[in-house]
Amino acid sequence: MAPNRSPNRTNDKTALIVHPDMTVMSSLQSAFVKNEITAIVARDLPTALLAITQHFFDVVVVSSRISEEGDGWTLGGVLRLVFPKAFVMMIAPGTDLMSLKNAINHGVDEVLEGTASPEQIVSTALRSASVAGKSPTTPKERIQ
Amino acid sequence: MARKKKALLIVDDEINVTRTLQMVFEDEGYSVTPAYSCAEALKIMQNGHQFDGVITDLNMERDDIGLTVARRALELKPQPVVIICTGFANMSNARQALMMHVHYLATKPVELDELKSNLRRLIAIKDSGQKAGR
Numbered sequence: 363m364a365p366n367r368s369p370n371r372t373n374d375k376t377a378l379i380v381h382p383d384m385t386v387m388s389s390l391q392s393a394f395v396k397n398e399i400t401a402i403v404a405r406d407l408p409t410a411l412l413a414i415t416q417h418f419f420d421v422v423v424v425s426s427r428i429s430e431e432g433d434g435w436t437l438g439g440v441l442r443l444v445f446p447k448a449f450v451m452m453i454a455p456g457t458d459l460m461s462l463k464n465a466i467n468h469g470v471d472e473v474l475e476g477t478a479s480p481e482q483i484v485s486t487a488l489r490s491a492s493v494a495g496k497s498p499t500t501p502k503e504r505i506q
Numbered sequence: 507m508a509r510k511k512k513a514l515l516i517v518d519d520e521i522n523v524t525r526t527l528q529m530v531f532e533d534e535g536y537s538v539t540p541a542y543s544c545a546e547a548l549k550i551m552q553n554g555h556q557f558d559g560v561i562t563d564l565n566m567e568r569d570d571i572g573l574t575v576a577r578r579a580l581e582l583k584p585q586p587v588v589i590i591c592t593g594f595a596n597m598s599n600a601r602q603a604l605m606m607h608v609h610y611l612a613t614k615p616v617e618l619d620e621l622k623s624n625l626r627r628l629i630a631i632k633d634s635g636q637k638a639g640r
Contacts, residue, residue, distance in 0.1 A: 446635065462600035466611040467624070473604075 375493055376400045377421040380410045380437060381453065382428055386480075390423060393480035397488060410437060419448050421487045426454040426461070435464045442469030449490035451483065511537040512629060515555070517547040517562040517575050518591070527561065534622055544571045551578055557586040558629050561621075564592035570599045576608050587628040591616055 377394045379401055381387040387403050394401035402417055404410040407428055422441045426434040438452055451472045454461040465473045471490065474483055487493055514536045518524040521542060528538045539555065541547035544566050551557075560579040564572035572590060579588045590603055593614035603611055609628050612621050
């Protein structure tokens with residue numbers, strides 16, 4: 363779970379990637395780092411929950427399936443509660459009506475298909491206000 | 507001192523649905539204002555009423571006009587919890603609701619216990635956020 367920090371960082375944005383597939387997770391991490399966003403990765407729920415207690419996240423990318431189908435949505439809802447200003451993205455098998463409904467009801471900002479490339483995912487994150495704009499970085503700022 | 511009732515605006519052109527939801531939520535302790543069209547809902551919101559929650563149907567005067575109610579409600583300060591309650595959700599209107607950051611999408615036939623508990627949960631989150639100055 364050690365953060366992979368980008369060299370010569372020009373900002374302090376941090377992303378959390380929760381995905382059971384190591385290959386997907388690594389390529390997403392690389393894509394974020396290329397864009398100067400620190401990326402912390404977790405392959406399972408306990409690691410993701412541990413990361414929540416130790417870092418502040420501006421962007422979150424979660425697979426809708428972590429250990430079983432649909433558990434990613436619940437985690438997405440938790441992340442929305444803990445980081446109300448973060449941009450929360452869900453990678454789902456398809457962007458059907460059920461996925462959109464799940465996204466709305468769990469406070470997820472965007473649903474992307476599993477076929478989306480890491481670059482597409484990162485560029486969606488970069489367009490969000492959470493990354494483009496200033497977001498609080500300290501607990502004090504977060505409650506002001 | 508008695509705790510102030512949470513205020514709800516319920517918008518649906520089907521009188522039976524509106525009256526039923528009004529009865530259910532008043533029984534839960536909410537103060538409910540019914541509206542039977544998008545135009546009526548917009549007028550009520552314009553009059554400076556503050557609501558803790560707005561529950562709106564989608565298809566009223568025309569298809570998807572409930573999104574106009576939701577959009578206006580999301581602009582209110584303080585922002586209420588906005589719930590869309592529809593039997594006609596599709597990819598297009600659900601995508602628009604997601605982009606607008608509607609708080610909850612319930613599909614008819616509505617599971618009332620689920621709707622009640624989610625409304626209560628979302629209002630509690632809003633209240634705690636507003637107390638923290640978010």
